[in-house]
Amino acid sequence: MHISELTTPAVVVDEPALERNLATMCDAHPGAALRPHVKAHKTSELARRQAARGHRGFTAATVRECVGMAEAGLGEDLLLANEVLDMTRLGAIIEAGARVTVAVDSEAVAQAAVAGGVREVLIDVNVGLPRCGCAPTDAGALAELCRSLELEVRGVMGYEGHLMLVADPADRARQTEECMALLLAAHADVGGDIVSGGGTGTWTTNTWVSELQAGSYALMDTAYAAIPDVPFEQSLTVLATVISVNPGGWAVVDAGLKAFGMDHGNPSIPGADVWFCSDEHTVYSMQDGAPLPAVGERVRMVPAHIDPTCALHERMHLVDADGTVLETWPVDLRGW
Amino acid sequence: MHISELTTPAVVVDEPALERNLATMCDAHPGAALRPHVKAHKTSELARRQAARGHRGFTAATVRECVGMAEAGLGEDLLLANEVLDMTRLGAIIEAGARVTVAVDSEAVAQAAVAGGVREVLIDVNVGLPRCGCAPTDAGALAELCRSLELEVRGVMGYEGHLMLVADPADRARQTEECMALLLAAHADVGGDIVSGGGTGTWTTNTWVSELQAGSYALMDTAYAAIPDVPFEQSLTVLATVISVNPGGWAVVDAGLKAFGMDHGNPSIPGADVWFCSDEHTVYSMQDGAPLPAVGERVRMVPAHIDPTCALHERMHLVDADGTVLETWPVDLRGW
Numbered sequence: 258m259h260i261s262e263l264t265t266p267a268v269v270v271d272e273p274a275l276e277r278n279l280a281t282m283c284d285a286h287p288g289a290a291l292r293p294h295v296k297a298h299k300t301s302e303l304a305r306r307q308a309a310r311g312h313r314g315f316t317a318a319t320v321r322e323c324v325g326m327a328e329a330g331l332g333e334d335l336l337l338a339n340e341v342l343d344m345t346r347l348g349a350i351i352e353a354g355a356r357v358t359v360a361v362d363s364e365a366v367a368q369a370a371v372a373g374g375v376r377e378v379l380i381d382v383n384v385g386l387p388r389c390g391c392a393p394t395d396a397g398a399l400a401e402l403c404r405s406l407e408l409e410v411r412g413v414m415g416y417e418g419h420l421m422l423v424a425d426p427a428d429r430a431r432q433t434e435e436c437m438a439l440l441l442a443a444h445a446d447v448g449g450d451i452v453s454g455g456g457t458g459t460w461t462t463n464t465w466v467s468e469l470q471a472g473s474y475a476l477m478d479t480a481y482a483a484i485p486d487v488p489f490e491q492s493l494t495v496l497a498t499v500i501s502v503n504p505g506g507w508a509v510v511d512a513g514l515k516a517f518g519m520d521h522g523n524p525s526i527p528g529a530d531v532w533f534c535s536d537e538h539t540v541y542s543m544q545d546g547a548p549l550p551a552v553g554e555r556v557r558m559v560p561a562h563i564d565p566t567c568a569l570h571e572r573m574h575l576v577d578a579d580g581t582v583l584e585t586w587p588v589d590l591r592g593w
Numbered sequence: 594m595h596i597s598e599l600t601t602p603a604v605v606v607d608e609p610a611l612e613r614n615l616a617t618m619c620d621a622h623p624g625a626a627l628r629p630h631v632k633a634h635k636t637s638e639l640a641r642r643q644a645a646r647g648h649r650g651f652t653a654a655t656v657r658e659c660v661g662m663a664e665a666g667l668g669e670d671l672l673l674a675n676e677v678l679d680m681t682r683l684g685a686i687i688e689a690g691a692r693v694t695v696a697v698d699s700e701a702v703a704q705a706a707v708a709g710g711v712r713e714v715l716i717d718v719n720v721g722l723p724r725c726g727c728a729p730t731d732a733g734a735l736a737e738l739c740r741s742l743e744l745e746v747r748g749v750m751g752y753e754g755h756l757m758l759v760a761d762p763a764d765r766a767r768q769t770e771e772c773m774a775l776l777l778a779a780h781a782d783v784g785g786d787i788v789s790g791g792g793t794g795t796w797t798t799n800t801w802v803s804e805l806q807a808g809s810y811a812l813m814d815t816a817y818a819a820i821p822d823v824p825f826e827q828s829l830t831v832l833a834t835v836i837s838v839n840p841g842g843w844a845v846v847d848a849g850l851k852a853f854g855m856d857h858g859n860p861s862i863p864g865a866d867v868w869f870c871s872d873e874h875t876v877y878s879m880q881d882g883a884p885l886p887a888v889g890e891r892v893r894m895v896p897a898h899i900d901p902t903c904a905l906h907e908r909m910h911l912v913d914a915d916g917t918v919l920e921t922w923p924v925d926l927r928g929w
Contacts, residue, residue, distance in 0.1 A: 264679060266929060296872055318873045339873060340836040341847070342889055343600060362837055365888040387868065388876055389837040389845055418871065500676040501698055501725040509725055511677070515904045519856040520870065532723065534856065535754065536632055536900050537654045537675060540724055552701040553678055564872050568851045568905065571928050592907050593602060 260580040261555065265498040266512035268566075268573040269557065270476065272583055274492035275306070275575075278475050281488060283310045285460065286469050292316045292336060292453060294472030297564050299590035300573060301329035303475065316453075316470045317590075320346050325590040327355035334358075336453065338414055338470060340366045340381065340389050348374020358411055362391045367403050377409045379451060382443040384415035384436040393439040397446030412451030415440035416470065421458030426486045430462040437465035457481055457489070478563040480521045493573070494557035495524065495566070497539070499550045506542050508549050510556050513537040517558075518565025525559045596916040597891065601834040602848035604902075604909040605893065606812065608919055610828035611642070611911075614811050617824060619646045621796065622805050628652045628672060628789060630808030633900050635926035636909060637665035639811065652789075652806045653926075656682050661926040663691035670694075672789065674750055674806060676702045676717065676725050684710020694747055698727045703739050713745045715787060718779040720751035720772040729775040733782030748787030751776035752806065757794030762822045766798040773801035793817055793825070814899040816857045829909070830893035831860065831902070833875070835886045842878050844885050846892050849873040853894075854901025861895045 260269060282291060293307045296318040304315060304326060314334035317323045323335050324346055332355030337347065340362055347357050351374055360381035361367045370378055380400050383390030391399055400410045417436040423429040437454070444452050455463035457473040458481065473481050476493035497512035510526075514534040517524045523531045529541040539558065543549055550556065560566040567573070568591050575584040596605060618627060624647045631640050632654040640651060640662060650670035653659045659671050660682055668691030673683065675696055683693050687710055696717035697703045706714055716736050719726030727735055736746045753772040759765040773790070780788050791799035793809040794817065809817050812829035833848035846862075850870040853860045859867045860875065864883060868876040875894065879885055886892065896902040903909070904927050911920040 264929060339847075340845075342834055342836060363888055366836070383839070387839070387841065387843055388871065388874055392840075498678055500678060500702070503719070503723070504728075505723065507723055509676075511675075514854070514856045515901050518850070519854070519901070520850045535724065538724055552699055565851050565855070593600060 258582040260496065260574070260576050260582060263496060263574060263582070265496050265555070266516040267496045268570045269494050269496045270573050270575050271492045272575050272577055274490040275475060278477070278489045278492055279306060279310055282460065282471065282474050283312070287311060289314060290468055292468040292470055293475070294318070294338075294456070294470050295322050295326060295590055297472030297567070298476055299567050299588050300586050301325055301331060301589050302584070302586035304331050305329070307475070314468070316472070319593055320344070321593050322590045323347060323355070323357055324350055327353070329589070332356065336379065338416070338453070342366065342369045344369055344373025344375050351375065360389070360414055361399065361403060362389050364402060367399070367406055367408060370408060371406050377411055378403050379412055379414045379453060380410065380443065380447050382413050382415040382440055384417055384439045384454070386416060386419040388418070390415060393443040396443035400447040410447060410449050412449030412453065413440060413444045413447050414451070414453035415443070416454055416456070417459060417463070418456065421456050422480060422484065423458070424484060426462065429459065433459050433462045437463060441465060457487060458484055461486060473563050476563045476567070478521070478566070479525050479559055479561045491559055493563060494559055497556050497558055499552055499554045499556060502549050502552055506549070507532065507540050508542070509538050509540050510558070511537060512558055513539055516569060517560050518562040518569070520565060521561035524561055526556055527559070594918040596832065596910070596912050596918060599832060599910060599918070601832050601891070602852040603832045604906045605830050605832045606909050606911050607828045608911050608913055610826040611811060614813070614825045614828055615642060615646055618796065618807065618810050619648070623647060625650060626804055628804045628806055629811070630654070630674070630792070630806050631658050631662060631926055633808030633903070634812055635903050635924050636922050637661055637667060637925050638920070638922035640667050641665070643811070650804070652808070655929055656680070657929050658926045659683060659691075659693055660686055663689070665925070668692065672715065672750075674752070674789070678702065678705045680705055680709025680711050687711065696725070696750055697735065697739060698725050700738060703735070703742055703744065706744060707742050713747055714739050715748055715750045715789060716746065716779065716783050718749050718751040718776055720753055720775045720790070722752060722755040724754070726751060729779040732779035736783040746783060746785050748785030748789065749776060749780045749783050750787070750789035751779070752790055752792070753795060753799070754792065757792050758816060758820065759794070760820060762798065765795065769795050769798045773799060777801060793823060794820055797822060809899050812899045812903070814857070814902070815861050815895055815897045827895055829899060830895055833892050833894055835888055835890045835892060838885050838888055842885070843868065843876050844878070846875050846894070847873060848894055849875055852905060853896050854898040854905070856901060857897035860897060862892055863895070
């Protein structure tokens with residue numbers, strides 16, 4: 258099948274660009290030094306490509322992502338890097354042979370892990386992003402509590418998410434160092450082999466973690482593309498069809514705000530100014546006096562934020578440079 | 594099952610509030626005077642409640658919505674109020690007995706209707722929102738062209754979407770009148786029985802259409818709730834669980850930007866200030882010195898925009914006033 262035959266809107270992944278992104282990250286963080294975050298793509302077949310490059314442990318944000326990865330045979334070493342209270346489904350996949358480690362930042366979550374049948378945890382440490390994580394100075398006591406509940410404590414995690422989009426590399430590096438000093442101090446109190454953290458935005462600046470939790474690097478978006486020292490290519494686009502062209506100077510495509518994560522703003526169209534998105538439309542005009550497209554033309558749009566964009570689509574199509582559809586992957590880790 | 598047993602995040606619909614909303618709209622626009630828009634809820638079981646009140650025709654924004662409605666036995670009179678080029682799936686459901694009318698604003702779309710096996714159209718007229726629709730003065734010629742292609746022209750549609758959230762009722766009414774004057778002039782040139790348009794925001798101000806295309810009124814959101822003369826109740830909330838509480842003064846729930854349409858901003862939590870949403874988290878503090886919740890407490894969150902919120906969830910749970918789950922409906926019209 259050729260890309261021109263796809264029903265639109267459709268998520269299209271350029272395979273050569275995807276593979277270059279995977280290779281670039283793998284060179285910098287080989288094997289266990291990278292624990293790819295599946296929340297970014299929610300697609301076990303894409304995770305299989307990451308595993309083929311030697312990254313056998315994965316990061317997840319939801320129970321559903323862990324269950325789906327285990328079902329896909331990729332449950333060798335899953336980290337649920339999030340607090341969860343209902344872990345029954347995790348206990349079931351652990352019974353069936355998956356390895357799942359969960360983040361814990363309170364006694365309530367530790368107790369929920371025990372009740373759900375989870376055996377291994379990381380202490381989640383707040384390193385500056387006001388979200389989950391215990392205070393660094395409380396990490397040792399929480400680890401002790403977990404061990405008293407017969408949970409294996411594998412180490413610590415701390416996510417400097419508030420730094421991912423800091424534009425200036427030097428400023429980002431300085432702030433990352435401050436955050437990681439907190440995490441390493443907590444690690445000294447907690448013990449264990451793992452210091453987990455970081456992301457696509459700090460892929461070179463965070464040199465303190467034992468494993469990087471990056472996810473967006475594989476597919477990319479306009480938010481990360483704006484960071485000067487993030488070299489990954491835009492491999493995912495949303496294919497749309499021009500359905501209306503107005504002599505007033507605008508065109509309309511059939512991919513709107515239900516086809517894009519909108520939390521970081523509108524998607525982009527190369528060479529065009531996006532006016533606005535409705536549920537099933539994006540309206541735009543052309544830059545530099547370029548002519549408007551004709552009804553029926555196809556347009557490739559670039560999401561502002563990759564993670565929620567993937568979560569809106571049932572499938573993604575892997576294409577080669579000439580537009581041949583090589584594989585179609587279900588976005589099978591969606592939902593909760 | 595009780596609401597407290599649901600896996601979170603979960604979409605919960607208060608049945609008494611839903612039924613009051615349906616009744617209020619039905620009183621104002623009985624029977625064929627309302628053509629409920631299914632894009633707002635994407636749920637055929639909810640459409641069945643609307644049909645039970647006498648609204649037998651429905652509006653849709655995608656081919657998938659039309660196909661799903663036909664599969665659910667609700668295909669008596671479907672209007673695809675959008676331009677589409679690939680209508681093969683519509684032709685198939687028409688062959689099988691559904692009635693589908695499509696919007697046409699160009700010769701290309703009219704030709705696509707013929708090629709796809711669609712037999713009935715409305716002329717889509719631009720009444721001021723810069724999106725689809727032909728110029729009002731071109732509507733008559735386009736209708737003539739459609740008839741020359743042996744398409745039945747049932748009338749006109751024109752959506753004053755740019756006026757839905759105009760806060761001042763008098764200003765909204767004045768602008769609606771101007772838009773509808775354009776549509777009625779086009780209708781005079783086109784003919785047919787149908788003048789379709791309007792929405793929840795102009796449910797009382799648009800007195801010119803023969804059928805109102807409102808959808809959001811059933812479930813509502815904070816954007817529409819801000820309009821003074823829109824009396825519909827918030828019947829849909831997203832149920833979330835508190836997973837982390839920080840002595841620094843914030844709490845974190847397990848419903849984030851992947852659980853909400855974010856194009857109109859963050860969701861709301863009654864009595865709280867929402868700080869930000871991450872993929873699977875919302876961080877908030879309490880207003881007026883109220884105490885933070887405990888880990889494990891449940892919170893009902895209100896989306897800023899209902900349509901894309903529904904599109905993110907696999908199911909919605911209908912609950913009564915005491916929290917008993919009465920029915921669970923698949924959000925079966927999602928995707929494309």
